[in-house]
Structure formats: C-alpha cells, structure tokens
Amino acid sequence: MSALDADNDRGIDEIDLRIINALQLAPRSTWLSLAGPLELDAATLARRWNRLSESSLAWVTVTPGPQVLAGIVTAIIEIDCSPALLDAISSHLTGLAHAVTIEASTGRADLLVTAGTADLASMSRFISEEVATIDGVLGTRTSIITRWFTEGGRWRLNALAPSEKGVLTTSENRTAVRARPTGISEQDRKVLTMLAYDGRTPMKDLADAIGISPAACKRQIDRLTSSGLVALRCEFARPLAGLPVLATLWCHVEPELLDTAGRVLSRAPEVRNCFAVVGADNLVVQLWLHSPAELDAFEIRLRQEFPGLHVGERSIVLYLRKLLGHVLDQNGRRTSTIAPDVWLPSRIDSPGHR
Numbered sequence: 410m411s412a413l414d415a416d417n418d419r420g421i422d423e424i425d426l427r428i429i430n431a432l433q434l435a436p437r438s439t440w441l442s443l444a445g446p447l448e449l450d451a452a453t454l455a456r457r458w459n460r461l462s463e464s465s466l467a468w469v470t471v472t473p474g475p476q477v478l479a480g481i482v483t484a485i486i487e488i489d490c491s492p493a494l495l496d497a498i499s500s501h502l503t504g505l506a507h508a509v510t511i512e513a514s515t516g517r518a519d520l521l522v523t524a525g526t527a528d529l530a531s532m533s534r535f536i537s538e539e540v541a542t543i544d545g546v547l548g549t550r551t552s553i554i555t556r557w558f559t560e561g562g563r564w565r566l567n568a569l570a571p572s573e574k575g576v577l578t579t580s581e582n583r584t585a586v587r588a589r590p591t592g593i594s595e596q597d598r599k600v601l602t603m604l605a606y607d608g609r610t611p612m613k614d615l616a617d618a619i620g621i622s623p624a625a626c627k628r629q630i631d632r633l634t635s636s637g638l639v640a641l642r643c644e645f646a647r648p649l650a651g652l653p654v655l656a657t658l659w660c661h662v663e664p665e666l667l668d669t670a671g672r673v674l675s676r677a678p679e680v681r682n683c684f685a686v687v688g689a690d691n692l693v694v695q696l697w698l699h700s701p702a703e704l705d706a707f708e709i710r711l712r713q714e715f716p717g718l719h720v721g722e723r724s725i726v727l728y729l730r731k732l733l734g735h736v737l738d739q740n741g742r743r744t745s746t747i748a749p750d751v752w753l754p755s756r757i758d759s760p761g762h763r
Contacts, residue, residue: 421466421650424449426568428457429467429645433565434577436469436608436641446569446576465742467645469608471601472562472733473525476637477593481751482532483525483557485686485693486540487518487550494545495519501543503731507535509749511731516657516724518550525751529553552686552693556668559675559683561733562642564697567678593638596621598750600629601639605734605748608641644732646741647697653741654698655681655729658708659690659722662715667691670715679707690721701725 421429431443440451440458447454461467473481490498495513502508502522510523522540526532532553541549569577593601599619603610616626633639647653662670667685674694675683682695694711698704708720729737734749 421461421645423568425457425461425467426566426650428454428461429643429650430566430568431573431577432458432467432469432643434569434574436643438577443577446573461645465646465744466649467643468735468743469641469643470606470733470735470746471604471608472560472640472642474634474637474639475557477639477751478557478560481525481527482529483523483554483684484532484536485552485554486522486524486536487552488520488522488540489547489549490519491545491547492519498543498545499730502540503736504747505535505539506734506747506750506753507539508731509733509751511729512655512657512726513728513730514657514724514726516722521657521724521726525749527752531754552688552690554684554686556671556685557683558671558685559680561681562640564681565678593752597629597633597638598752600626601633602748602750604630604641606746608643642733644735644743646737646743648739648741651699652697654696654701654703655726656696656698656701656704657722657724657726658694658696658711658720660692660694660711660718660720661690662692662718664691666715666717670718673714674711677707679703692718 427447428443431438431447435443440454443454444451458467488498499511499513499520502511502520507524507526508522509525512521513519514521524532524535526535532551536549536551540546596619600615603615603618612623612626615630616623619626621629634641670692671683671685674680679696679698680694681697682693684693685691686693696704696707698707704723704725708723711718711720728739729741731737731747734747735743736745736747738744
C-alpha cells in the first residue's frame, strides 16, 4: 500500500471533524480565513480537505432552505418490498431525482424515501407512476410533510469550542445582505446543480459553466442563500466518524402541542430531521446516534419533556442508500450524485417519454 493509500484509508480523525464542523458553519470560506479559528495553517487545512474530498469522506453540497421547503411538496414514502428484489428496488430509486433520500429500515416498511416535487399532483404521479410500478414493490404509504421544524442541513457537529463557532459564524454573516425571496429560475437551477456536486466549486468555474461573470455569479449565490431559498451544508461519512446509527421515531402529540414539541425537539443535538406530517402519527423525528442503545435514552428524555407524546413506531436505518441526492456505500462514503431537482417533470411528463 502506498503512503497516499494509507492516508486515504485512515478515516476521519478529530482534526478532520473540526474542519468539517467549520465548513458546516462557513461552507465556502477560504482556508486562509479558517486557519486562525482552527489554529492550523492554510496549507494543512487544504491538504486535509483534499484527502477527505478525494476519498469521498466529506463534501459540501446544497440544501433546500425554508423558503423552498415552504413552496414545494415533500413527503416520506414507506415502501413494502419483495425481499428478493429489495436491492434492485433501492438501486432503481437512487436514479430518480425526486427521491432525495433513501433508507433501508428495520421498521414497518422496508424502505423510507424522502421525496420532493413541485406540487401535490406531481407527488401523486411520482408515487403512482414511478414508485408503485417498480417490479417488486408490494405497497406504499405516504405521509405528506406539512411543516419542517428542522432538517439535515442545520444539523451540526460539536467538534469546535463555542468561541470558535462564534468567530466562524460572525465571519460568515458579516457581509451577508438579506435578500427578498424570489422564485428559482432556470439559471438558478444550473448553479444549484453544480453546487450539489461540489458546494466549494470556485466562483470562476461556476460562472464559466453558466456563461456569466464571477461577480454576477456571486450575487446570484448570495441572493439564493440570503433569501432563505437554499443553503450549503457539509456532509461526511458518519459511520467512519463514530455516528453510524440513524433512527426514526413516529410520534403522536395533541395538535395544540405540535408546534411547541417540534421546536423544542429540533434543538436537541441528536436531531437530524423533525417535521409534522398528516396521518395517525403527526410528528416524525430522525436522529444521528453513536449506538442503538442511545435511542432508549433519547426516548426517555422525550417522554419526560412531553408526557402527552406517544411514540407509535421506532426504527433504525440498516443502510442509508442516498442522502440529499448523494448515493452512499455501506460506510457512508459518497459514490455518485443524482442532483435533486424537485421542479424536474416526472418521467411520465417528460417530452419524448413513451
């Protein structure tokens, strides 16, 4: 094994986690600006990030902001599969741009798919014509998400001291100008697709790809991020960083307590997603954990905080196949990217589809 191969195989260490945490707070910051807060020289930061990126251990990507989530339809689709065809069904789903996240689960469904479409009619077509018709799909149950209290792009590591986080957050927001929300244009979609593959793509490369000046491209990205339409997030191979467990709790709480429960739970450090849904269960909570045993402790805290909350179903993800458009291997490394595009017409609607 070469020295480079050995370097790539060592996984994610504590210094790497500090770099990832910094990029969660300031995704497109230069290594020079991060050197002071992280107390490492810029060359070391660049070298370590290049190793993480080239080894598919970490990446910066785009994530929907509150303005987009409020304007589209999102759903969590439970899929029952023929056991012999589970892997084939999962592989088929990974190629669908509307299937944003795909989880093989221990719970009442074999697969959980988080999907996004432009409207309810598009969601209906996606489920009935693109999901239910896959060979081996035995049944589906859909829960429409009515409110996002928090989503994966806002989840943070705790690898930095509060003072370090404060410096990075202040630096990132220093020049931010709040823009009024607008729609997503075709040009915006081109930029977002490129950022989905690599959120740290140099501004000149982005500008050249879409045929505008770097200054205009920067204004475009600033508008998209400052208006709450999108954000950038740093993802990493969690199983190789000590966070191998993703758990889901399907909960029911009285409607008058739903907003309070969602807002409080969204602040818990373990919580990746927390959203309200239509159904017998009206609140779904997803958690990043170090071990399955931590799920019991979290549920005890949950019931102490909200005695009226009932957990109807709990499950653990056996294999996170796709995360926000990124196809993962069993160790959480990114193997490919299917850029999410919720505005994309379904295959049934696409010109030339037969």
